[in-house]
Amino acid sequence: MIFYKIHKPKILFVGINPHPGSFKRGVPFSNNKTFWYLLAKAGIINEDLKNLKDDKKLKEFYLKKFNSIYKLGFVNVINRPTHDITELKHKEEKLGQKRISLIIKKEKPEVICFVGKISYEKFSGLKKFSFGWQDKIISSKVFVMHFPLHGKAIIRIKELKKIKKEIL
Numbered sequence: 001m002i003f004y005k006i007h008k009p010k011i012l013f014v015g016i017n018p019h020p021g022s023f024k025r026g027v028p029f030s031n032n033k034t035f036w037y038l039l040a041k042a043g044i045i046n047e048d049l050k051n052l053k054d055d056k057k058l059k060e061f062y063l064k065k066f067n068s069i070y071k072l073g074f075v076n077v078i079n080r081p082t083h084d085i086t087e088l089k090h091k092e093e094k095l096g097q098k099r100i101s102l103i104i105k106k107e108k109p110e111v112i113c114f115v116g117k118i119s120y121e122k123f124s125g126l127k128k129f130s131f132g133w134q135d136k137i138i139s140s141k142v143f144v145m146h147f148p149l150h151g152k153a154i155i156r157i158k159e160l161k162k163i164k165k166e167i168l
Contacts, residue, residue, distance in 0.1 A: 004027060008139075009073030010167045011044070012109035014100060016119040018049040023081035025055060027062045028074050035115070041162055042160030045070055056098070073109065075100055077122045085118060093122040104137055110167050112140045116147035129157070143165050 006012065013028075021031035029035035036052040041047045047065075051057040066072050075097035078088060100123060104112065114120035120134070120142075121127060134142040145159040 005069055006073035006103055008071065008107055009109045010071040011068060011111045011113055011163060012073040012107070013076065013104070013113050013115055014075055014077060014123060015115045016118050016122060017026060017079065017088065018076055018081045020081040020083060025059060027055075027059050029059055029148065030062075030078070032149055033058065034153070038148055038153060038156045038160060041153070041166060044072070044160055044164055050055045062145055073103075073107065075103060078120055095124055099131060104140055108138070109140050111163050112137060112142045113142045113163055114142070117144060118147075120144045132162075 015028055018028060019031040022028055025031075033052055036045075036047075036058065037049055040047050040052060047061060051061065066074070077093050077100065079087075079096070080092070080102055082088060102126075114123065115128075117131070118130065124134075129144065131144050131146060134144060136142060143159070143163050145163075146156055147157055
């Protein structure tokens with residue numbers, strides 16, 4: 001299952017590629033739900049954490065509310081699932097770069113949030129950049145956040161709150 005729910009999102013989240021468990025469930029970051037908890041704790045979504053922990057309720061939220069209610073979108077640079085990014089092949093991101101560029105042109109998100117440095121690196125081809133705000137892509141503001149599964153949650157929550165401020 002390739003998961004992207006995109007129609008005029010305020011924030012377009014861009015991941016590198018799905019974990020096999022998330023791919024099977026059809027919901028990004030559903031293998032380890034930290035991303036969803038961070039969105040809730042940053043106030044980007046207003047959902048009960050108990051519901052985000054439940055696979056069925058998370059999928060229902062993702063399919064019925066993520067884009068239509070919250071105006072959020074999600075796409076991966078590479079749609080092939082792997083357990084680890086070291087399994088990705090050289091230049092495998094080329095198709096995703098084109099696909100995401102078309103999505104950005106068509107849907108015009110206010111903010112594009114790259115989930116982790118590697119997703120931005122694979123999309124942009126840049127090697128030297130810092131976390132945080134980057135140069136715009138077309139008219140969209142661009143933010144590179146820390147990957148949600150490593151490190152302190154408070155850093156990611158602060159990053160997501162910065163993004164939230166930009167869309168209010």
